[in-house]
Every structure is written in structure tokens, then in C-alpha cells.
Amino acid sequence: MNLFEYQARGLLGRYGLPIPPGDVATRPEEARQIAEGLSKGPFVVKAQILAGGRGKGHFRSGFAGGVHLCSYPAEVEEVARAMLGGVLVTAQTGPEGRPVNKVLVAEAPQISRELYLAILIDRGRRRSVVVGSAQGGVDIEEVARESPGEIHRIWVDPQVGFWPYQARTLAACMGLCGSLLPQTADLIVRLYRFFCECDASLAEINPLAVIENEKIAVIDAKIGLDENALFRHPEVATYRNEVVEDGREAEALKAGLNYVGLSGEIGCMVNGAGLAMATMDILHRYGGEPANFLDVGGGADQNQVTKAFGILMADPKVRAIFVHIFGGIMRCDVIARGIVEAVTHTKPKVPIVVRLQGTNFEEGKAILHQSGLPIRTADDLADAAQKAVAAAAETR
């Protein structure tokens, strides 16, 4: 679960990381008030979306940039007005962009140096790794490619923990000395404590900056939390409701389904993430484009199948529905009954292609055929995918 910048600031602030003062606004007047309450300008106004590249992005309205520097509170209000309610398109959002419902208003200190700091899980080494670089505020992937020596890593043995001396070593590698060295080491230790205590999957500070009077400060932070660990963090689990930008995803979340909206026209419903990806892959091979990724999981019941249908059909892009179930624990006859019920109730206007395989698949197919509903079935995967692509083409 990725957090908005303003949420990340709130969490890191609790751990005592130095962050320029500011707050989040949902109305332009509020943005101005926040700026008026800050001790000094200039101010920065940042559109709150869950995607990077905001600075170089543009709004559908034509307004350029999701990050603006302002000298006066009145200017803050003006910029906030241009952003709020708009849709921001960046290199990472895709052409559909993301709606901007909140802006962050904060003090914009004078920056003399930009650094990079992150903590994440290294899957290969099976432990967390603290990453630092003197090259911050830029595309860190490029730094990693072009000058790998500029990226410094400390892997943390979970049994030993991360000690301040390691933080000082990293800070020194990041080119810090004098009073900035212990300051930054303290910041890294706090970030690591946050990472562990909150079960983060990613904590990235870019840039980490040296500002006026040789102080270190968090200028932008990207935080991902481990969804599997939310059960032990009720205080951050509430962020969940705020971070879902896509309405369909919110619906799916409520139904306990794993859904990611995409831009194609074939609505997919599959059990298992690997099979769901393979299904998308094969649709592609035959010239189709999935409208979504939807994994109903290994133990989905009739009720979830019905809800999944509802979500697929509510998507105006969808021109055909492809149900692909390999029955293991999940019996195909149960799935077939769920499909029949869902189709009977919701009377979809697009063709439906179903492939059932595995446990009780014969019985499942029989139920579909006996229902008399306009459901197309297929036995093998290639056949099913071709039928789904053809069905979507029909209704175009």
C-alpha cells in the first residue's frame, strides 16, 4: 500500500525526522491559510497523487506542473485552485492521469545539496537494505546504471539489527561530515526504526537535503507499507481508505478481491495471480487487451463471483468478459452456479466466454449449457482466449 506524500510526512514526523513544516489542503482557501500560518516563504504547493514525475507533469486543464514554488500565500491559493479537482498526467500515471483532491503546502527551504536515502527489502538477500547516495534529487536508477559506485548499501542482519555506527558509516559514504554527519545518522536510525515498527516495504527519501544553517531535511518521501502487516497496525490501516484513487479498485477492495484497473476492453476474472497474468499474456498474443487484472483467489465463493461480475460490468470500456477458472480447491460446479446466477441477475450486454478446467469441470460446463444463457465455453486455453478476443471485436 503506497501512501500519499502528506501521509508519509505525518508518519515520519512521528518518528522525529526533520521535515519542513506544512499541511494538506482540500480547498484553495485552506491552502492559503496554511501558507499564512507558516513562519516564512517561499512555499511549495504539491499535488497529492500516487505517482512520480509530478514536477514535469501537466494537468488536463493545460496548467503545467504538479509542484509549484510560491512567494506569497495569495499565490499559493491561486496555484491550489488550478490543481484541486484537476487531473494530473505524468510519465508514471499513464495518459488517463490521476485526480488531484488534495495539495500539500509546505515551507520551501533553501537547498544547498540533494542526497538520496531509502530502505527496502532485498528479496535476493532476504533482508532489508539501507541505501544512500550523494546523488539525490535526480533519477536514482540512472545513477545506479551510470555510476554504480555512487550508490552505497548496508544490508541489515535481522538478528543483529541496525546500529547507529552503521548509519554513520552510510552518512559518511554519502559525503556528509561535521555536524551533518551525526544529524544524518540520527535521521537514518529513525527511518530504520519507522521501517521496522510500521512494517514498511519501502521508505524512500528523495531528495534528502542539506538546507540553511547546515541542517538536514526530508524534502520528499515515498512510503509503501506491507499490506500483509496492516493487521498489526490499526493506526495506519485507516490510511487504506484514503489511498485508493480508482473507484473500481475501491469496490474490489471491499469485496476482498485483488483488482487492478487497466486500459483494454476484455474484462478478466481468473483464480490465482500467475494464471491471471498468463491469461493477460495469451489475450495479448491473440490481439486482445485486458481491461483489468482480477484474481478471485483460491477460495472464492458464489458471492464473490457475483461481486466480481458486478465490477467487470460496471466498467464502460469492457466489450467482453472472460472467466478463466482452474478448479483446485474451488469446484467448477460452484463457480458455474455463481456465473449463472450473476448473469441471470445482471443481464450483461457484452458476450461472456468461460473456460472452466480442473475439479468438477464437466459438471460445471453442463450447468452453464443447461442454463440456456448466452455463455460461450471453451475447453483449452488457446481456444478460450481466441474466443474472448473475437467476442470483444464483435461488439466494437
Next chain:
Amino acid sequence: MNLFEYQARGLLGRYGLPIPPGDVATRPEEARQIAEGLSKGPFVVKAQILAGGRGKGHFRSGFAGGVHLCSYPAEVEEVARAMLGGVLVTAQTGPEGRPVNKVLVAEAPQISRELYLAILIDRGRRRSVVVGSAQGGVDIEEVARESPGEIHRIWVDPQVGFWPYQARTLAACMGLCGSLLPQTADLIVRLYRFFCECDASLAEINPLAVIENEKIAVIDAKIGLDENALFRHPEVATYRNEVVEDGREAEALKAGLNYVGLSGEIGCMVNGAGLAMATMDILHRYGGEPANFLDVGGGADQNQVTKAFGILMADPKVRAIFVHIFGGIMRCDVIARGIVEAVTHTKPKVPIVVRLQGTNFEEGKAILHQSGLPIRTADDLADAAQKAVAAAAETR
């Protein structure tokens, strides 16, 4: 730092350990009100002192027992009145007893089984150890001596931590099964978390009891906290002010001196704990009895020496003062000047014996002699101790 039972209950309650409801009272009426607020009797009233053996103790007033079972709130008030303001003498308090300023009033559930549980540091193995026994509510040292097989221990590797399965293993060794097994394991896990997070040195629950409806509950708890770690626990550091029962110890604490009041007549002031103990030992050899243990530490200054003098002289038992300093970091001339100043200002009515040895001891002795004050000096330790014992005898 040992905590009162009511403080221990408060801390353990924060960690979710099951504790019969109750509260602490400083007035008899308050005790009654607490009992009235509890859902059911019988009630237990327990004198709050920092020593064991309360049940079998007696008050100076003649009232017997520091722990009483009561059936009605009125009885609770009566018992609390007999205890509050009294002095409770138990096998562990010494004949002088301890003042009772607070009583705990709590529900007294029906107990069907008494168990023992503790966590402490095993110095020899250099790790914490979780100890459990089916034999609770009794002198656990006796159990350890008589039937060592009844004491079960799990040493915790600090790098691996303490896991619930280990708690279940211990609970099973304590003879628990059925729903009591996971309940008790959960309690042990919480106690361990408390132990680590609060830097405890001892967490002892005796008895841990099986009460009505097969529930597990903490009936009495003794908690010691690591004084060295209080700096990182500001919330419990405030308990410190409440736990000092002895006025002289409170004074010493304020002055940053390590003081323990004893019952003899020779006031001692020594630098270093080992030397202080050796000084007490040698006084004993020559028939003297120390009035206290007072370690002024390795880096005490003139000011602390003056304060230490003040504390020694405020003790009416003291019939002679013995200053014993081995100058290492601490220079004997500085100490001598501190002594001269203190004696000049406070004009003690008891003889003073001083042994200075180590750094600048010649100069220190010269300062004492030149002061013209009635200070007796000695060169070697035996001579000094004999002089101190003799001095105390003079004034008897």
C-alpha cells in the same frame, strides 16, 4: 528500581496482562469507594511497601497482616484505616519496618491453582531467562532447593527473540492444558514484551493463578526496572519519586550520591562501591557498625562532598564519621578542601576520622592538619578503621 505492587499492576495492565480490577488508595474512605466501584467481592486490601512477606507481617500498632480479605466495602475501609499511616514489619523489612502510605484495593477472585512465572537476567549466561513453575504462591527459592525439577527455564537468545511457541512450551511445563494453555502463553509473551520494552531487570508474578471459569490472572507482581535504562523511559522514570521510602535516600538521590541507609552508628563516606563495601567489612572486624553505605563515586567534587556530609550528619544514629578516599581521578587535596569547608560550615558534634590515600594524599593531609579542625587522620586502612570504631565508642 523496584516498583510498588500498584505501579507494577499499572504497567502490566498497559501490556494487556489479565489483572483483577482494583485501585490504590491513600485514605480509608477512598479505599471504601474503590471497593464500592468494583463489580463484586470479596475484596483484598494490601499494604503497599517495597518488601515481601506482607501477609505474615504485623504493624507496629499491633494490627496483624499487611494483606486482608474483606467481604464488604465497609470492612475495606476499616482495614485500610488500620494500615494507612502505620509501619509494617515483615521478615524482609528488618525490625524498623516500612511506612504504609498507600493500600491497594482489588477484587479477590476464587483461586483454584497457584503458579509461578518470572523473567530476569541470568548473569552467568548473559541473557534473559523466563522461569515458570506449577508451584506458585510459595517461596520459590525453597522449591528450587527442594524440587529443582519443578522449575522450568527458557533462556532467550537476544538475536532470535522469544517466540510464542516457546511460551506455549513453558505453559505446558507449568501443567497447563486446554484453553488455559494458549491464554497463559499469550500472557507470557506479553510479559516478555514488557520486560524488553521497559528494560526491566525483574518481572515476577507470584502467584499467577487459575481463577473462576478457567481464566488465568496476575494476583501479585514484583517488578524491578533497570535504573541505567530509565533515560529512555521517561514515562516510568517518574515512578522514581514515588518509590523512595527513606528520607535520607531521597536526599542522596537528589545530590547524585549512591546511598543506602543501615542501622549502625558510624557514618561512612567512601569513593567506589567495592572500597565502600570493604570499608564496612573492616569496621565490622573491629567491632563497629556502619550507619550507611555511601559511595561518592569516582568523580565527586567539593560540592558533593559537602552534601554527603550533610546527609551523614542529619542521621541521629551517627556517632562518628569515617571518610575514606582513595584518590585516583579524584585528587586528595580537593577532597581535603571539601572536608574542611563542610566541617567549618556544619560544625559536626561527632568525631571525624579521615583516611586519604592515592593522588596528592600528602597535600590532602597537610590541608586537614593546617585547618586546625578536630579531624583525626590515619595512613593505613587498619589504623583508620580502628580509630573510627574507637571514636564512635567515645560518644556512646
Next chain:
Amino acid sequence: MSILVDDSTRVVVQGITGRAGSFHARACLDYGTRIVAGVTPGRGGQKLDERVPIFDSVAEAKQATGCNASLIFVPASGAADAILEAAASDIDLIVCITEGIPTLDMVRVRRCLEDKKTRLIGPNCPGVITPGQCKIGIMPGYIHQPGPVGIVSRSGTLTYEAVWQLSQRGIGQSSCVGIGGDPVHGLGLQEVVEMFDRDPATKAILVIGEIGGCEEQDAATFWKTSSRKPTAAFLAGATAPAGRRMGHAGAVITGAAGTVEAKIAAFDKVGISVILSPAEIGEAISKVMAAAVS
């Protein structure tokens, strides 16, 4: 012959009284697996279906039944503890089905297992099966048949599809191992491939990978330096969108290794044929086996 499990494997089911635990314990028993014990703390002394004795702990279960493998259905919040409990009793093989275990729990678990000989499969996996002998997991047993192909997979239902395609063509499996989809898990692709390589009953290997991580590349490194059996691979997620990842930190550690393209390139380098359509898995295995024979 097979890897990891066979008809002598004696299994304890941790969390046997839960809904999933009892359901799958019965399914494994029906398949012929020797489920010799169950564990649910506080339920010691009871029995499942009057045939499988239940204990309060793995230690007691092992002492009483000599179990040497564990199948875990304990809920996510207690699963790491359950794994360590089994490891503390020196159970040889732990198969953890539980999904949703926090990643940092698994980081600690893996670190603890470094000092042990216990092998872990999963979590969040379908388990392991040696057709006709022993099924420790949640896969539908009937789609499998004994034979020469060793399957190792990061996926669940996609593996069933692959097994189905093989069995339809009359190609049986030596063992099938679903290693699980979580970022930090037990046995890796490479380790299972090495086991198949050493197993005389395995004549060909099918690898089912997916986007993310770099286990496929690790396996490729192994092939580079060792003689090997006929192998085919399918990699899911070629068309998955690059994800909603926000930071760049992941790429700093693994670079582009997580993409299907990078994985295909690594396999190409060592001459492993990558199957392009998930519908052609059975056919591809037939081909590599036929090529090896000729």
C-alpha cells in the same frame, strides 16, 4: 524416486482444527499421504475424524509419531511462529500454505533457518506433491500422474494448468513444487532445480516463473555451470503493466532483473527454451523430451 517427499514421509498438520487445515488434511489423507499428527495448542488429546491424533505442540507430535514433515495452515499472524516451532523440533521439511504473512516476519524466519537443516517451502504456495505417493499441499491431486517431469513453479493455479496439459498428453510428473509467490520465502527456484537435477527419476524439468525478483536468473546461473536435463520454462506477466510502484529504490537493488524480458534473456543465454504461450506448455515439454532422446 522423487524429490522432497515420498511414501515414507510422515506429516504433521499445524493448525489442523481450522477450516482450511481440517479440509486439506482430509484431502491429503484421501490422496494417501501419511498424515500422522495434527497440532492445535489447547486441543492436545483430541483426534481429527477419530484417526489423526492432535497435540499441543510440534515437539509432542514428533515425539509421539516421528513426523518428519509439517504442513502449516496457521493464520498469518501466527504462521512465522509455527514455522519456527517446526524448525525448533528439527522437522526436515516445512510446507507453509498460509498467505498474507508480513514480509519482515519472513525475513526473521529465513534468518533463523540459516542455522538449521530444515527446508521450507512457501509460504503462500500450493505445496509439494510426488504423484501417487505423497501430497503435502492444496493442489488437486487427481490432475497429477507419476512420470518423468519435475515441475517447479512460483505460481499456484498456473501450475495446475501446466500439470493438466502434461497429464492430458500422458506425461507424468516426478514431483511438483510450488515455491510460493511472497517476496521472501523458503526454497528458491534454483535450489529446486538442483534437486531435480540430482534426482534420477526426473528426466526433464519445467520451470514456471513470473515477473519480479531474480530467482529465474539465479537458476540460469546454475545451468550455466552444470550439466543439465532437458528443460523448458514459462514466464507469466510479459504484458503486466510496470506496476504502480512509486519509488525507484527497487530498481536500484535489482535493476531491470524483474522484467520478463530480462528473465527470457537470461534463459536464452543458457539455451533454455522459453515457452511463449501458456497454452503450449504441454507441447513444449514433449518437444524438449523428444529432442533429448533423439
Next chain:
Amino acid sequence: MSILVDDSTRVVVQGITGRAGSFHARACLDYGTRIVAGVTPGRGGQKLDERVPIFDSVAEAKQATGCNASLIFVPASGAADAILEAAASDIDLIVCITEGIPTLDMVRVRRCLEDKKTRLIGPNCPGVITPGQCKIGIMPGYIHQPGPVGIVSRSGTLTYEAVWQLSQRGIGQSSCVGIGGDPVHGLGLQEVVEMFDRDPATKAILVIGEIGGCEEQDAATFWKTSSRKPTAAFLAGATAPAGRRMGHAGAVITGAAGTVEAKIAAFDKVGISVILSPAEIGEAISKVMAAAVS
């Protein structure tokens, strides 16, 4: 000859810019100790008294100066970290003077050191001295003189008293080690006794113990099974009341093993003469040495 330190020992002082750190670094330098570096994070590049270079980390200090011992004056809240920093740089000997380190910090530190060859003395100790060669600690150097007696002690000023009594009688010391009074610390009585036993320059051993713990008993166990040098022991706290904390956290009586009586009994069993008065330490050592010669 000596144990632990000699005139080739190269010392870095961690926390050299603090009040105690700079004071004692100078005192050690004056004694002749080779203080080759200091460490204070953020003060790298400066010098102490224009002679001792200061670094940001132990790693840098070691690389630049080849230091092989560390003397720590870092405040209690950061002392565990300082010890681990020195250990991570594979410093051979760490002497930690800091008092007031939380016990659970030391539990973690000792666990980490198990995997290392680094030796720790302290914390909350006076340090170690080899008279005439090297002083790494806060003891007054001038009271010592080179000679045949190895001293190991759990106490501070009481050790100075013992040294004083020896030097007054013209009996010098091979090395003196104050192991510190905290419940969990580095080298134990027994380990230092073993070192003295192996050191050819040490002809007799003086042990200064106190109430609490069971290190004296451990040392007694060693003597039981090994040949040994003339040894005398003094044990402080015979008259300390039970169960009251007497300053050293280690001096809490934790059971029968902690009492002076129990320790005396253990020493008696292996024939070690226990000195009954702290005024007779010098005399007692003279006697055991004379007895050994005759």
C-alpha cells in the same frame, strides 16, 4: 611480558572530545600509552592537543593508524553502539569505561561478540594497565610498578588500594585488569585468571571479588582442574545486608551463590587463601609468594 596490553598496543579513544575522554586520553599519553587516534563523529580531521588525530569512525581510525585497542568514554546511551563499532572493525581489545549502560544493551552486545575474536573489558570498569608499558583506563598510573603479580578485580578504587599495598611493599604487578561491576560485562574473572596462568611474567595472582553473581565460583572451577600459580583473594561485601543494592548493579545478592560465604567456601575447596581484612592484601600476597618459593 604481561597480558592483554604492552608497549606495542596502539590505542584509539572513542569519545575523545568529551570531558572524561580528553582528560583520560591525556593521562594515558602521559603514562606513555600509544594513543594513536581518537574518534568523535563529526569531528573527523581535528586533533587532540595537536598530536592525536581525530576521526569520524573507528574504521577510518584503524585504516589510518593501525590501532588495535580501543578505550571507550562514549556516554551510556551510545556506548553499546561504540563497542559494536569497534568490534565491527575487528579491534582486538575494547576497554569500555562508561558506566550506566542498560543491561539489555549489554546482553545484545555480548551476543554479538560471541561471533568475534574481539575481547571486551568492562563496561563500568577502571580498565587495564601493564605497569611501565601501557595504561588503558582511568586508574592512577603512578601507584603501579612493574613486577610479578597479576591482579584481576571486579572493583575500582578497592583495586587501587590493593595495588598501593603491593607497591608499598615493593611488589610490582605484571598487569592489572578491572573487569567491571555490571551484571553483564566482557571478560570474566575466570578468563583473566587463565590468561595470567599462561603468562610467564606473572608469578602470583591476586583476585578481588565481591558479593553477587558467581564468577568467583567459575574461577574456582578452573583452579580445580589446572595447575596454578600462587593465588590470594579478597572478597568485598561480607557484611553487606542481603537484598539491598550497593552501588554496583552486580552487587545485588541474587541467591546463595552471590554471598561472600559461598564464594569463600568455593575458594577454600580448591585451597585458595581468602584474605579476611582489606588491610592485609599486601601482606597476604607476600605470604603466598614466599610459600611458593620455599
